[in-house]
Amino acid sequence: MIRVVRVPILLGGALGYCLGVLLGLDAGGILSLPLAAVCYLVAALGDLSTHYSNDYYDVELDRLAPRKTFGGSNLLVSRGELKRGALFSAEVLSLASIILSFFAVSLGAPLLLVPLAVGANFLGWLYSTLVRLSHRGLGEAAIAVGTGFGVPVAGYLAVTGAVDAHFLLISAAFMLYxxxxxxxxxxxxxxxxxxxxxxxxxxxxxxxxxxxxxxLLCLGSEVILTLFAGAGMALAGLVPLLVVIWGNLAATDEKSRLDAVSATCILSLFVFLVVSIGSLAFF
Structure with missing residues (x-):
């Protein structure tokens, strides 16, 4: 069942959380390792829940699509008997994420973390079931909010205890990414x-x-980062921008070419996170 976990996506979430923590420290926040660890688990368990729920509800679609580098394992396609376990895992992980948000508050996190955790987990379920945002052209917005705001804000709250206008401006760039x-x-x-x-x-x-x-989204992000985030993150933002420019020039209707463009664009976002973290940590 552990094979359902999308390790690269989980790693991206960890990097996004670290970026939120470092932005908070840069804004004058104070790091408490126990609190930061619990707040990370709130975000990570909510993220993991979507790995299982998406694989459960998309199993028929996965029969039509081969496994890809940054996609799911397609495990439930060949192991149908694991479907109920996957759904149960998704439910338990969501519940654990919300419960841990209350524990984080007891350690000193702001009460705002609780409705954010509830909202983020609910959004994850809206993505794959209930109204099925992913099938209605709204899934992209859900992922943008979850990855670009939900994950970094957990790290930011862990060290600052509040969300300010400066973070909201920078998180707008993250949501575009x-x-x-x-x-x-x-x-x-x-x-x-x-x-x-x-x-x-x-x-x-x-x-x-x-x-x-x-x-256009990368251009918008680069403008925001240049105006509000400083030189380090603005330079990091050039990586996805240049890669997406290349993708527009290189893409064809051939699936192999689209696969290459997709993987390279995703890798460029990882590079953005790593370089941004480095710029905040060391400069």
Whole structure:
């Protein structure tokens, strides 16, 4: 069952959380390792819940799409007997995330963490079930909010105890990158999603339109970072911007080329996180 976990996505979440912590320290916050660890678990368990719920509800679509570098394991396709266990795991992880948010408050986190944890977990379930945002062209926005705001804000709150205007401005750039991440993840599944009726933005409008959209999003992020985040993060933002420019030039309708563009765009976002963390930690 552990194979359901998307390790690269979990790693990206850890980096996003660390970035939130460092932004908080840069704003004058104080680091308490026990509190930071518990707040990280709040974010990480909520993230892990979506790995299991998405695989559970998308198992039929996964039959149509081959396994990809940053996608799920497709384990439930071949091991149908594990489906109930996957759903149970998703439910337990969501509940644990919310319970831990109360524990974090007892350690000194602001009460705001609790509704944020509840909202983020609820959003994760809206993505794959209930209203199925992922099938209605709204899943990208859900991922953008979850990865670009929900994860970093947990780290920021752990050290500052509040959300201020400066963080909200910078997190706007992170949310735009979260939108780019979602589009990049969807590119390899373009045809399978169309056949399966999962009408996300890539399936609706095609890869070329969405790569142009990703370019506009990266440009917007770069403007925000340049104005409000300082030179280090602004320089880091050039990496996804340049990669998405390349993606627009290199992409064709061939699946192998789309796979390469998708993986490279996602890797560029990892590079952005690592370089941003380095700039805040050492400069």
């Amino acid at each position: 979260g939108f780019v991440l979602s589009l990049s993840l969807e590119l390899p599944d373009l045809e399978a999603d169309r056949v399966g009726g999962k009408m996300n933005l890539v399936a609706r409008y095609g890869s070329r339109f969405c790569l142009r959209l990703a370019l």
